[in-house]
Amino acid sequence: IYYTNTNKNAYIWNSRFNKKMHNLKNYPYTTWYISRSFVRKNKVYYSISNGGKVKGVVWHGYVTPAVVKTLNSFNSDSDYLSYLNTDKSQKLSRALLKLIPNATVSLNLSQQASMNKITDYQNIINLGTVSGTATEGAITHKTIVHDFLMGFSATNAAKAKTAGKMLAAKGYTSDKLASLMSQGYQVGIYVNDGAATSVGKSGYPSTISFKSSVQNNMAFVIAKPKEN
Known part of the structure; x- marks a missing residue:
């Protein structure tokens, strides 16, 4: 995923480069998904989309890649929560946490859930594996x-909204989740959303690294700490 890297006029073109589709300066906080890169007149361009209707091709220098921190780089719940609440790469995480009123985020649970090795918790509810249906375009399909x-076919807000509907259909409404939080449940969450762990100076694609033992293991669970 990428973010806008300029506050000046920076146009998104159609594939033939004969029509300006959008201006990046109007999308300063948008999350962009890159589907491919190519060279045109000795310049590198990206095919980009916001997951919705805004799409086209843009010069690579107008956007910058998102970089996520690995979970083992945090030292406390508050440290991790601050990152979730402020970092650009965590927009989807923030949208998901809004589904759980009064959510108590646990770094330890997030770390264990991302590795699929939860040992310190009980009554585990894996929200990520809840099944349901989702509509993308004109197609409604079964998924979890x-x-x-x-997937990259929707904006972060739309993803969270659909996830909320899928959870509610299985009984995990906001009220239910809030009730579980009041009973001592905690939230384990890790969503990289396709971001990299490091980026070199020369940019995409050769110097972006996705190396991490948990990089592609999304975690979205709630559970109660085991009693000692």
Whole structure:
């Protein structure tokens, strides 16, 4: 995923480069998904989309790649929560946490869930594996929350909204989730949304790294700590 890297006129063109489709300066906070890169007149361009109706091709220098931190780089729940609440790469995480009123985020649970090795918790509810249906364009299909969230066919807000409907259909409404939080449940969450762990100076694609033991293991669970 990428973000807008300029506040000046920076146009998104159609594939033939004969029509300006959008101006990036009007999308300063948008998350962009890159589907391919190509060279035109000795310049590198990206085919980009916001997951919705805004799409086209743009010069690579007008956007910059998102970089996520690995979970083992955090030292406390508050440290991790601050990152979730402020980092650009965590827009989808923030949208998902809004589905759980009074959510208590646990770094330890997030780390264990992302590795599929939850040992310190009980009554585990894996929200990421809740099944349901999602509509993308004119097609409605069966899926699970995890798979739908990892797709690029919707904006972050739309992804979270659909995930919320899928959860509610299985009984995990906002009221239900809030009730579980009041009973001592905690949230484990890790969503990289296709971001990289490091980026070199020369940019996409050769110097972007996705190396991490948890990089592609999305976690979205709630559970209660085991009693000592």
